[in-house]
Amino acid sequence: MVKRITIGGSAVLGVFARCTEDFLLTAPPMSDEAQLNFSQELGVTTVPTLVGSSSIVGSLVAGNSNGFVVSGNTLRNEVAQLKKLAEGLKVQKLPGKINAAGNVILANDTVALIHPGLIARAERVVSETLGVDVQRGTVAGLKTIGMAAYATNKGVLAHPKATETELSKLDEAFGVPVNIGTVNYGSPLVGSALLANTKGYVIGRDSTGIELGRIEDSLGFL
Numbered sequence: 509m510v511k512r513i514t515i516g517g518s519a520v521l522g523v524f525a526r527c528t529e530d531f532l533l534t535a536p537p538m539s540d541e542a543q544l545n546f547s548q549e550l551g552v553t554t555v556p557t558l559v560g561s562s563s564i565v566g567s568l569v570a571g572n573s574n575g576f577v578v579s580g581n582t583l584r585n586e587v588a589q590l591k592k593l594a595e596g597l598k599v600q601k602l603p604g605k606i607n608a609a610g611n612v613i614l615a616n617d618t619v620a621l622i623h624p625g626l627i628a629r630a631e632r633v634v635s636e637t638l639g640v641d642v643q644r645g646t647v648a649g650l651k652t653i654g655m656a657a658y659a660t661n662k663g664v665l666a667h668p669k670a671t672e673t674e675l676s677k678l679d680e681a682f683g684v685p686v687n688i689g690t691v692n693y694g695s696p697l698v699g700s701a702l703l704a705n706t707k708g709y710v711i712g713r714d715s716t717g718i719e720l721g722r723i724e725d726s727l728g729f730l
Contacts, residue, residue, distance in 0.1 A: 512713045514712070519701055527704060534556060561583065562581075577609045600636070619642070665726045
């Protein structure tokens with residue numbers, strides 16, 4: 509099994525792709541080998557897409573088993589294509605000036621933690637699209653919580669400088685084990701280099717064995 513990989517030569521997987529229980533959204537093109545690896549490790553269908561003509565799909569999309577919240581800059585044809593390829597799921601744009609959805613939303617299938625500065629309409633869009641309760645918060649004092657932490661239906665991995673108060677809030681909100689860790693040889697922005705669901709995970713190529721062990725423990729793979 510190949511756990512440590514790159515996307516287009518980059519180890520920041522979470523910037524370029526977004527993983528849910530059933531789908532992996534990632535910028536094209538992707539080799540057959542890469543698609544096979546993702547399918548084997550995550551048990552997902554790979555959906556090639558751009559968001560606002562940009563390849564940083566992971567930063568611009570948040571999602572779960574119910575739908576995807578995408579950047580307000582997403583083009584109409586991109587939304588239509590995503591709805592077609594991820595049939596049955598809701599897709600909505602995140603309104604407001606703060607709309608890099610993947611950076612500012614941390615979600616699994618039951619709850620979402622969002623950037624404290626998102627407008628009320630954005631909060632409603634997140635709730636309606638993802639079908640979850642929504643709370644506001646920070647991780648390690650960072651409002652870009654989609655990069656400062658990573659959540660699945662089995663666990664949450666958070667920035668190593670997350671405070672006890674923040675960790676307690678994550679624990680209470682998500683109702684799954686919460687732990688701290690790093691990726692890519694010490695990067696605290698765990699969401700930038702991790703793709704995971706309840707079936708498996710992949711991580712940036714520069715990550716260490718110790719980091720893999722912490723992820724496996726935190727996300728319920730041990």
